[in-house]
Amino acid sequence: MQQVVDFVLEIDKLKHVTRKTKPIGLDRHENSAEHSWQIALFAHALAPHADSPVDISRVVTMLLVHDLGEIDTGDTIVFADIDWEAAKRDELTAIRRILGHLPSETAAPLIALWEEFEANESDDARFANALDRAMPALLNLNNQGQSWRENGISYDRVVRRIEAPIRDGCPGLWHYMSARLAEANEKGWFGA
């Protein structure tokens, strides 16, 4: 039982990890814990719009663990120009350390789901990645482009980075969002 408690206190640290987006109506950045909760429920709401049938339970578990590694690495905005392969290797090391608090029978399936999410090849992973990419953009679309403007991210850069994962994971969601993003561009809600 002490292992379980050590784990649940360890993951408390994800509440410390702030992202670039702000919750609507709040003057603070959101953290990766509340973000993970939001997209887990987003998965339930969006599941009927998935093109291929998805296993909602596997998708939700992926989303609950997908940012855990940030406890060690911190959050990096998806538009950052960094060595993403190296960053993901560091996150995997972190995931193994954090889930290493638990017995391997419990940890191994969660690590495997993290890896499946990152590989982004299965239908479940593609759906989960679409949710993760869409959520900050949906917040920005309702925050006058807050994190795009603050971080100088242009419309073209946003579309180039999020179109493929959202379209591949949930075409209907991209159809909706592409129109909203174009409207936001006309309103000047992007960085230069």
Next chain:
Amino acid sequence: MQQVVDFVLEIDKLKHVTRKTKPIGLDRHENSAEHSWQIALFAHALAPHADSPVDISRVVTMLLVHDLGEIDTGDTIVFADIDWEAAKRDELTAIRRILGHLPSETAAPLIALWEEFEANESDDARFANALDRAMPALLNLNNQGQSWRENGISYDRVVRRIEAPIRDGCPGLWHYMSARLAEANEKGWFGA
């Protein structure tokens, strides 16, 4: 698709709802969104210790929605001396309003799981309620009793309120916690 987006923006407001406990090492109160995420992963970690087999997918979904009604009602500390039946009726009204953004095929099973959690009669619901009751106490046990001291909650009052739900939902967890709570009492970490 607009319904789905309206829903996911509506639930963003749970990030505004603060609780009485603080994340470990942070000088701010936690919010109900990050709390919900934490106990969903707690469920995965604790599942092997459940007395009766639990359906982890149902338990996690219950935990993801269990506090949604607080968007309308706010969070109330579990030790508050209020009309809990009336408060829960208000929360159900809120849950129906918030999930009412979604088509009824999606909303109805989520509302049913919220009701099952509140009824606290099924094995899954008892396990989920144990997690929800245990988590703030586990934070307090690692925060020198922060919310107990700040809100004047005595050791007896804590045990009276959380023993039954935790013991009924996960006897092994209560066995562990009762010893930790007694130690914390000796250290003077409770209110008068």
